[in-house]
Amino acid sequence: MRYVIVGTGAAGATAARTIKRMDRDGEVVIIGDERFFPYNRYLLTEFLSGAVSAAELFHTSEEFFEAMDIRLRKGQAVERVYPNDKTIRFAHNEVMSYDRLLIATGRSPSLGPVLRPYAKLIQRYYTFEDILLIQKRLPEVREVIVSGRGLSALDLIQGMYRVGKKITYITRGQAIDVSTVESHLMGDLDSALAEREINFVHDDRIVAIECVDNRYLVKTFQGKELWGDLVFAWDNYTPNVGCLRNTGIEVKTGILVDLRMRSSAPEVYAAGDCVEIYHPTLKNYWINFGWPNAVEQGRIAGKNMAGDNEEYQIHETTLFNILGKPLEARWWD
Amino acid sequence: MSLLTKRHVIEGLQRAKTNKAQQHRDVLPTWCPGCGHFTPLQGVYEATERLNIHPKNLVLVSGIGCSGRFPFFVKGFGFHSLHGRGIPVATGIKIARPELTVVVAGGDGDGVGIGGGHFPHAARNNIDITYLLLDNSIYGLTKGQVSPTSPFGMISATTPYGNIGYPLNPSTLALTYGATFVARVFSRDRDECTEMVTQAIAHKGFSFVHVLSPCVEFNKFVTYGSIRETIAPLPSDYVPDDHVHAIQYAESASPVYHGVLFKTAKPTYSDHMQTVFEKMKGSPTN
């Protein structure tokens, strides 16, 4: 039995470990498109600010994969899944077969049609490689511009604040837009931002970016012109489902799965930030939220792939510490 | 080039399947894509199929060089010997086992260069072997040095100021050495090449096919294009039975004629051996 896992994040790595524990002789291949050993993405900000060491960031190592007899293929992207042939195709055209497949590709920041043309001017803040590149650039950076929604914006602001940068935050609404955070905590958050002298541009969005003399000029819909040494911007965090396009596997924003983490194609499972899971009491599909949920989904997917039959129980809340404020974030509105 | 409909393509493939030549293949040729040697190779496949020669009775012998690989690509028994030594090896095989079909494939350097001393003797003795001389006028395996058939003035790695020697004409050599079947073909024409190889193998006696087989990798002087400009078929009324006439036509440089230059029936070395054997029959064995 060959289990192939696409994605080395929390869900993928947990699934690999779970499968291997249940099926010692099964062949487990785990594929990731980043060229580093799997790490905890939620600690990147801590790592950037020096609060967390590389050793703490990386939750796996060469020895781990060797000891578990799991074959890791890193730095290699899967381009397409062929559920009828039970094969996957890599970006480098290699075709690999599987008996059971887990898609755990996570999600990543995406740019809409307005920002897309400026992609090369926008610094991404998502992978370990991004962080290393930012570290390289940091000495020449004084001011940064952030435009994006959700908790990740707060996380980024926190990171930039800790390394001592002046921050301008552009948001479409009136206030910082974090729908997952308890509304009574929002006030705390606003004051925390205010204390830190963050330049808040509300009811606005970026419409153009230019690079002038190694600095960036950002133009907004309202006609403002802002300068920064780094620009971070995204429109949404979207599940990475490119490899499933036109495969017949059902995808809304994320991959639609049932409580056993099965997708609509036989022998294809999905878990973590790339899925939308159907919740019978909520009567809707929901996108995963947070590291613990991803770990749990990976564990359930792994168990079911190895022949068990277990249903996923949702972790409803997650605790975050942002700018010194403990925030309880819920999985849904 | 005639226009082809899709129907023609399907019919072409059916023809390829029914003539069964492809089943004489062995390993995938390692020659450069576009190499002229593919054509006589295809010729050997088709000829042995047409002549109904069972692979077990077929021996392919070669020397060194790109052409030296030939035996590996044909189903049958192969002997890849040393540089220029293909013909004597083949002679030994043929004398020991006259019932075998023996084909030697060699290049221009192998045949009229290092092994040039062997070629005349196999020819004059009319050893019943077929010698395919795959002439690309270059040393290909050593990456492009002048060869004995390279034209005057040709620049190569070892003639950086131009070749100041004159080329040999292997067809003429074969005629003067006494070969009893001499033909010349161009790798561009698969049909004719197959026909010539078939006739050569069928011929009793030393048969020689001079294949103009360009090296696409190293020879920038003798190319498909340059040969095309000078080559022409023998006149339709040409009869290949006059030795002097044949030498004249073989020597012609413009045009360079292709087709059967000379063909004559003459007892082979084996025939003479048989005569001696017959004569010795009944003699006391001391």
Add this chain to the structure above:
Amino acid sequence: MSETSDALFVAEPERAHLTSTDVLDRKWIDVNIPCKAACPVMTDVPGYIQAILEGDFETAYKINRRDNVFPHSLGRVCNRPCEPACRHGREGLGEPVAICHLKRASADFGYTPLDLEIVPNGKKVCVVGAGPAGLTAANDLAIKGYQVVVLEQYDEPGGMLRYGIPQFRLPYDVVAADVKSITDLGVEIRCNQRIDSEAQIELLKREYDAVILSGGCMLPSSVKLPGMDAHGFYWGLDFMMQANRELLNDIKLNKVVVIGGGFTAVDCTRTSYRLGASEITLAYRRTKDKMSAGEPEIDCMEEEGIEMEFLVSPVEILAKDGKVTGIRLVRNRLEEGKPVAIPGSEFVIECDAVIMAIGQTNEDLPGTKEVPEVNEVPQKDNFFLAGDFRNGSGTVIEACADGRKVARRAHQYLSGIKGYQDVVHIEEIKLDQLPRTREDDFIPLTTMPHIPVSERLAKNREVETGYTRELAQNEARRCYLCHYNFQIDIDRCIYCMACIDAMPVDCIKLAKDIDVGADGSLRYVSAAHWEEAQAITIDNDKCIRCGNCVRACPVDCISISKYTLETVEVE
């Protein structure tokens, strides 16, 4: 056989060529010129793109004018079934060629009045409805020498082109230009003439040698929801027609919800934006990739700040004092690909206008239900039905295709010809006649210039400004020109694999056999081992027409030929 209108417009140069009616060659076109095969009217896409590439915009226009009648309009609003089919868009090869934008360029720079010799045949045909189907039929019949009269119920001809599509996508004068090129052929259009009774039709049938009814499809789909009578509720097409007749200019819109996923739905959101709405939401029952609207239009919509909500269906329109106050929606889950409502998942979006843009149905005109299908065209004696009126709501190009089909049927009926036949012309092409180089395959897609977002509140200002000649030629260079057929002559091949060495993609392989499908399609059975390979073959479906193999072949056994299709009359 005699030539039909296909050959009338564009003069082809004389080259060595042969013609074939073999199904294998006919099928080759379907498989290998995917853009042409995907086009309902089989537009000669590589033909006109090659003309643009060579700078001959006039020929490009004429090819379009011949094949799809409305190059100006379709160059802007066609739903482009050709582009997803384009070989350049396949995995690993990049983006499809912007075929539609090039069509527009052919009209922008190549428009020229037609100079056709039409021999009148003395027969008269009446077409009811001056939409794409009716006008196409009128066009085709006029070229065959019929005297054609078109009756139109509204003020101006054009049908959906005129009334169903907003001006910022398709300005009126553009539609008018296409219509004029048809009236130039002698077609007479009478506006404000509504035909809505059996008696009227009977009268026409007697007055004319043939009557074609192509009244379109304007009635909204019959969905009934509570609250539809409230002020602030619109049907999508109705909304567009009112807007296009400048009847909504004084309306106050603030929060708008548009239901639907087609072109009309997207047009409604963008029109609302221009009418001053501040919060616009598009709600669709399926997912984004299932939307039938075009990706460029959806991108423009997003640029204009319009929000989207997927997997939701409307349940009820909420109203207070006869005015719309919101809409209740229910979430869907997909079951076997179909959206199914999730009980108990309802929610409300507050709004002051709801636009239902979920498709149209045709008018129930007396006496038309009984017309039977004769040879796939609805016909009873000299009475024919065409376009959306018969087939239900479809795209412009589908309507044109149907108009053409009906015109051919009518001509066959009136002239007594036996029918039509497809003929493939195979023309020899020399290597040096290939107009492209391999480098051209790496030219990135030429983006369509747009006016900036900040200038889009002007309601009728066209958003796409069109390619320049240079941009068009640059984009044309990207086209693989799939009408070229590259083929190895198996009888002359020496199996040297020079072509395989030179191939840029996985297009040449060793084959052990060719399977011929029942439909005439060819499938090469690849050989796993050298020993079983019978031939080296070019898989034309993967071939990107770069010519590398022809250049590499030492024995010149690879030929290039150009395949063109013509439909001729059989007498």
Add this chain to the structure above:
Amino acid sequence: MKPPSSTSLASPSKPAGGTKAKRRDISVRFCGIAGDGVVTCGRILAGACASLGLDLMVNDIFSAEIRGKGKSTTTVRFSSRIVHSMGDGVEVLVGLAGKESIEEIKDVRPGGCVIYGSSIPGDLPEDDSLAAHVPPNIHGFGVPLRKLANQATGSNQGKNIVAMGALCYLYSLPQEAFIEQLRKNFGRKSSRALEVNIKAFTLGFEYCKEHYPLSFELEVLDTLEPRPLYTGNDALAHGALDWGLKFFAGYPITPATKIMEICAKELPKNGGWTIQVEDEIAAISNVMGAFFAGKRAMTSTAGPGLSLMSEMIGLAVMAEIPAVIVDVQRGGPATGMPTKVEQGDLNIALYGGAGDCPRVVMAPSTVRECYTGIQLALDLAEKYQTPVIFLSDLFLGQRMVTTSIPKRVERDRCTRKKPFPGELGTYERFKITEDGVSPLLIPGEEGGFYTITGLEHTPSGNPNFESNVHSMMTEKRYRKMKAMCVDLPPADVLGDKDALIGIVTWGSTLGSVVEGMELAREQGVKSKVLKSIMINPQHEDSFREFFASSARIIVPEVNYEGQYAALLKSRYGIQPVEMHISAVDPVSPAKIANRIIEVQDELTH
């Protein structure tokens, strides 16, 4: 010297928080099928690194095929320190041919990287996929080599240059140095060739910049001067050309052909001539004819050619005709492994031929010695009227290194022992002398006549088969070998002079031995090595002294039977530790070091 310039770094093996040391010693291996342009890659990278002042060594390993299945690799090792050998393992593997490169991955060091083509057309089976074989402790970088090459050149050619661009970015090497090399390589062909290659390079560079922005960094010393690059074959040919060579005859054979090609190009410039003859038999005949006529002449070949020449070498000994025969050794016997290295021709060089057949045998150890050594060979041949067999090898001949060569130019050099005017009139071609060397009159000079022959002869050259004549003449021919010791350089001792472990080796193996000794010294074990270009005859005293000062002798050489050890044992009566390295690739310094340490352990226990 300024300290190395230093900026931040991302270490690939430890992704973060690891050591901050920059790479200072890197090996890059390009692997492709012949025709992929592997060699060009090596030349460009080497050229660029040499222009930056780095020390380097390049080694090519070819298959004998031109195209098709055959694989070839080029490895470039460059460093800001001295490079003695190819070392062990590589840092970077560039897989121009994916499938063929798979087996090379085992040589990639942990933390190193593999650059593979990601646009191979068709379905790539897992077994054939280079990427599938990259273990997690090595970085894999997919680059669409074929696609970008197509974009740049319109064909599949240029993958190698795309890969160069990728490498240049990934290792933060200065782009200009590479562009300059492209200019040198392609600028002469046509402006289009240069243009498309620069485009290919830039596409590879930009691709990595976009997709793999995080690059590795290399220590480049600011003060380093650009270095010249030579192969052993280059150095050898130029050494001969600078030292009076006037005639060359040869026959193409891998890996010696290059020497003939250089001579073909250069000799006519100084009134000399090169002829490519029909075989090695003809080649040695021509050389002997030219020397007979008074011109310095040479041929070059490999083992098979030397075998063919054996008969003529016998004639040269017997007829006392000078000849210089360069044997660039490859794997044997017979056709053997034309593109692989082996030191297996020592025995045929020493003993090949009929009868008592003394000849000079020399073996250079470095590229520099190829230059100086061939000059000595020409001098000895001419002065002592003897064939000299000069044993280079494929590794020494074809690898490219940065080295400084002290030019010595004497285009009309002549070491011929001319007859005194008083001898003229009674001239004897094979006159018995104290050193065995007879004065030599050449055709065209006045004073006497003679006929040389392969038959045994008297001092005047007349055939004679009497026992005492044969003894006398044989003794004369051997006496020349003793006499020439006055002209021989002494053997050198390298390493720790006081070490008890002594190593004697020959040919190109010396480089790996020196590096192996350094590795052993890092582990606290001292050793020394005796370096001598002469195999026969030798400075026997310096050898005896070296043996006396060593407790154990190690003799490493790349052949199965220990040919040099056998010579040393019989000549000096020693009992060495023999290392018979069966290698087709460069000798591993680590293996040498291990052996030194083992021997040390044996000594202490």
